[in-house]
Amino acid sequence: MAKFQIGDSVIHVSSNEKGIVKKIFPPARGRQLYSVSINNTIKNCLESNLIPDTDLSDPFQRLRQGIFGSFLDFTKINTSFKILNTSSK
Structure with missing residues (x-):
């Protein structure tokens, strides 16, 4: 693929x-x-x-690309994901 x-x-x-x-x-x-x-x-x-070609300093861009470097990176990206998908209702 x-x-x-x-x-x-x-x-x-x-x-x-x-x-x-x-x-x-x-x-x-x-x-x-x-x-x-x-x-x-x-x-x-x-x-x-x-x-x-992505801005690796932007956690939201890294989330979209699925780029994880370490556990710390994963936790930042995971938190960013949760922020983006939180309902504002």
């Missing part, structure tokens, strides 16, 4: 360039390949070479 969706903003790990996922290829031999637009050029990139 693909980690990224069409339209997701990603960063290429080796070059640190930002791009947008344009196409998802069918997985082959356990590897996921994406067509990514980087600097107005389409490049085919392996999933292992891409990371999500």
Whole structure:
């Protein structure tokens, strides 16, 4: 299953360039390949070479991305989730 969706903003790990996922290829031999637009050029990139372009200092953004670094991070994200889903009624 693909980690990224069409339209997701990603960063290429080796070059640190930002791009947008344009196409998802069918997985082959356990590897996921994406067509990514980087600097107005389409490049085919392996999933292992891409990371999500997200602001890791924002706990709400990390919650949306499902990024947890440690138990402390998890508790912050869990609390943020509870705040976002609390009914104001």
